[in-house]
Amino acid sequence: MYIAGRAEMQLLDQHTMREIGLPGVVLMENAGAAVIKEVMKDFPDKKTKIAVLAGSGNNGGDGFVIARRLYDFGYDVMLICCVEEEAIRGDARVHYNVYKNRRLPTEEVKDVQLENAEVIIDALLGTGLTGEVREPFYSLIKKINSANKYVYAVDIPSGVNSNNGEVLNTAVKADKTVTFVLPKKGFYLQQGPQYVGEVICTDISVPPHIVEELQLELPRLLDVKMADAALPKRPAHGHKGMFGHVLVIGGCRQYVGAPVYTAKAAFHTGAGLVTLAVPESIYPIVAPQSSECLFIPLQDKDGALSAADISQVVDFSAFQTVVLGPGLGRQTDGTSLIRHVLDELTDQTFVIDADGLYFAGHLLAELKTYKGNVIFTPHPGEMARLAGLSVKEVEENRLEVAKQFAGAHGIYLLLKGHRSIITTPSGEQWINPFGNDALGKGGSGDVLTGLIASFVSQGAEVKDALLAACYHHAHAAEQLGTKWSTYGVLPLDIIDYVRKTL
Numbered sequence: 001m002y003i004a005g006r007a008e009m010q011l012l013d014q015h016t017m018r019e020i021g022l023p024g025v026v027l028m029e030n031a032g033a034a035v036i037k038e039v040m041k042d043f044p045d046k047k048t049k050i051a052v053l054a055g056s057g058n059n060g061g062d063g064f065v066i067a068r069r070l071y072d073f074g075y076d077v078m079l080i081c082c083v084e085e086e087a088i089r090g091d092a093r094v095h096y097n098v099y100k101n102r103r104l105p106t107e108e109v110k111d112v113q114l115e116n117a118e119v120i121i122d123a124l125l126g127t128g129l130t131g132e133v134r135e136p137f138y139s140l141i142k143k144i145n146s147a148n149k150y151v152y153a154v155d156i157p158s159g160v161n162s163n164n165g166e167v168l169n170t171a172v173k174a175d176k177t178v179t180f181v182l183p184k185k186g187f188y189l190q191q192g193p194q195y196v197g198e199v200i201c202t203d204i205s206v207p208p209h210i211v212e213e214l215q216l217e218l219p220r221l222l223d224v225k226m227a228d229a230a231l232p233k234r235p236a237h238g239h240k241g242m243f244g245h246v247l248v249i250g251g252c253r254q255y256v257g258a259p260v261y262t263a264k265a266a267f268h269t270g271a272g273l274v275t276l277a278v279p280e281s282i283y284p285i286v287a288p289q290s291s292e293c294l295f296i297p298l299q300d301k302d303g304a305l306s307a308a309d310i311s312q313v314v315d316f317s318a319f320q321t322v323v324l325g326p327g328l329g330r331q332t333d334g335t336s337l338i339r340h341v342l343d344e345l346t347d348q349t350f351v352i353d354a355d356g357l358y359f360a361g362h363l364l365a366e367l368k369t370y371k372g373n374v375i376f377t378p379h380p381g382e383m384a385r386l387a388g389l390s391v392k393e394v395e396e397n398r399l400e401v402a403k404q405f406a407g408a409h410g411i412y413l414l415l416k417g418h419r420s421i422i423t424t425p426s427g428e429q430w431i432n433p434f435g436n437d438a439l440g441k442g443g444s445g446d447v448l449t450g451l452i453a454s455f456v457s458q459g460a461e462v463k464d465a466l467l468a469a470c471y472h473h474a475h476a477a478e479q480l481g482t483k484w485s486t487y488g489v490l491p492l493d494i495i496d497y498v499r500k501t502l
């Protein structure tokens with residue numbers, strides 16, 4: 001499913017109204033009906049007291065439809081029209097008039113008593129929000145949030161910017177957001193995820209094919225179906241040679257676990273063979289932890305990899321995927337190391353992670369001309385360094401920064417963080433809506449890199465490997481977080497869950 005911002009939503013709505021001829025008031029009626037369908041499913045008892053707060057724009061228009069329809073179904077409704085009558089215009093005014101013509105009651109803003117309601121419906125501000133939330137909405141949002149009731153947001157929680165998830169001064173904290181046509185980008189960016197609650201995307205008769213017709217280049221939301229389709233298939237007659245050989249280069253005296261997590265994640269999710277190339281001084285520690293792997297102990301300077309002998313000791317033609325970076329540390333001459341590896345590679349997929357990314361920034365031109373696929377997996381700090389931006393600038397423009405960087409340097413980019421973003425060199429993007437704080441722990445990223453390498457080695461296209469890896473990694477965290485708690489899930493638990501549920 002695509003996700004859209006304000007301008008794209010306007011294009012879709014306008015196209016439906018002007019080119020197809022379906023009036024805006026019909027779309028609004030459908031939008032209201034979609035919300036009440038959800039409310040009636042969740043609260044079938046007609047005695048439920050429901051407060052609907054409506055603003056002056058089309059989001060408020062949806063609110064008038066919702067209040068009227070809920071009355072007709074017999075609910076105990078309180079409509080609070082939060083603006084002067086004269087401020088309500090266009091399609092919203094039509095539905096306001098319909099409501100008034102039915103002689104249905106409204107309450108004054110100054111009399112708002114949300115304590116009496118069991119359910120609150122927020123139809124104050126939608127995709128038309130600009131700038132900081134102004135009065136009277138600011139105070140109303142504070143009241144909604146402190147009322148401690150079940151809250152539905154209509155289309156988007158009021159106060160959340162639909163383009164980038166920014167919350168400038170306040171926003172409604174929704175339990176459920178019933179959104180129209182497409183989920184909004186802001187649900188998955190910046191503060192947005194903290195406000196939207198469960199997202200239900202509904203049809204209001206805007207035909208979905210308009211996205212293609214208007215050639216809108218929208219990011220997509222990663223879903224289970226996509227992840228299933230992306231997982232490499234395994235022929236029953238397959239042997240280890242068919243499932244690829246992953247090489248993991250990394251580790252140092254300080255980080256002995258990271259390369260092990262990557263290697264185990266790759267091997268335990270289907271790679272035919274995994275080789276670990278680590279500094280020889282940590283080899284005796286690493287080997288017993290990962291006896292399922294093959295090993296190449298590499299020359300070592302003070303516990304960190306030395307670049308000098310890698311071309312002599314490693315036969316790179318044996319590998320389908322080369323991962324460089326987990327646990328590498330910064331004591332090594334990483335730039336020379338990457339250069340030596342690049343000299344040896346022909347068209348293998350090259351995954352650069354963790355401190356590998358610290359050094360890769362010096363070699364972007366060389367990496368761009370490399371024949372095989374290159375994958376970068378930065379967290380926001382690493383992305384900021386690579387792109388020459390601050391972390392704040394990256395976080396405020398995650399989609400744009402990722403697209404620009406991946407396109408400019410011809411790489412596949414997985415920008416990690418809460419709601420990670422996958423970007424191809426040609427600019428296709430997916431947001432992963434799954435995952436939780438169980439992944440906020442050292443080693444999680446190393447596991448994810450191992451999954452990516454595993455799926456590439458088993459024959460998946462790079463973008464599919466990224467989709468499948470991100471989904472399974474995040475899904476495991478959600479499932480284990482529910483089964484145990486998000487406090488105690490370890491990287492090895494994630495590997496174990498994924499390996500049993502692929």
Ligand SMILES: NC(=O)C1=CN([C@@H]2O[C@H](COP(=O)(O)OP(=O)(O)OC[C@H]3O[C@@H](n4cnc5c(N)ncnc54)[C@H](OP(=O)(O)O)[C@@H]3O)[C@@H](O)[C@H]2O)[C@@H](O)CC1
Binds near residue numbers: 025056091
């Ligand atoms: N036909 C369609 O297109 C359909 C659209 N649909 C619905 O319409 C929604 C988009 O509607 P929209 O474009 O009218 O904007 P909306 O979100 O109601 O806000 C505009 C109002 O808010 C005000 N305002 C703005 N910023 C503010 C602030 N910071 N603080 C305070 N006030 C602020 C602004 O005031 P102004 O700036 O003009 O003074 C204006 O009055 C969309 O989310 C969906 O729910 C559905 O019905 C399906 C069909």
Ligand SMILES: [K+]
Binds near residue numbers: 123155156
């Ligand atoms: K809203």
